[in-house]
Amino acid sequence: MFPTIRTVRAPEESARAFVYRVLSMYIRELFLRPGEKLVEGNVAHALQVSRTPVHDTFSRLIREKMLQPAPRGAVVPPLNPDAILQLIWMYRTTTVAVLGELYNSRPASLEVLEHCVADQYKALRSGSTVQMAGLERVFLTELYTLADRLPVLQALEYTGTDLYRLLRMMEDERMWKFIVDCHTDLVQGLALRNHEEAVTALEAEYDLFIPLLEECRYRFPSFFQGA
Known part of the structure; x- marks a missing residue:
């Protein structure tokens, strides 16, 4: 055990x-x-x-x-699909606001985010999708830290772990590659001070989570509430 x-x-x-x-x-x-x-x-x-x-x-x-x-x-409780949808909305809304703060504050360096993306690509090349949910969490942590909003992220994480558990179910390398490519575009948007590019990349990532939820409910019905 x-x-x-x-x-x-x-x-x-x-x-x-x-x-x-x-x-x-x-x-x-x-x-x-x-x-x-x-x-x-x-x-x-x-x-x-x-x-x-x-x-x-x-x-x-x-x-x-x-x-x-x-x-x-x-x-151990089942995952709650309604709670996950709410978490997706909360993370999307809050992170868009964080991108706005980074656009206004103009951080001197985005090196820490670039390192996060490099670690994600390295894990993908090694075929270690089991690491990807944790690396996604690290990327968000560094993004919020850069904007001096880490307590906001911690408050979001305290509301529930169901979104993280959902990401842990995702084993498709192509989907993770799409997410890491979104991170690349997000960091590039911040570097070029292109707020629209950064937000578009972020929203593309969160748009993926909704069909992912449906796929996981189909593949692992016993893991979800109401099954």
């Missing part, structure tokens, strides 16, 4: 922080699949901690909507 390589506890890490880090990562990355039940005692045994930090972490993850309560434990 919990491969050792992903559950090494840092010397200074509290039991609660350790359990939260492992469980939240496993839920986000779909190592724990929607509908899978977790029992407190089993998790405590697997992570070699007492049941108290596991119980506290279950409560926290339930508050954050990353788990649902169940007898003697909790269940």
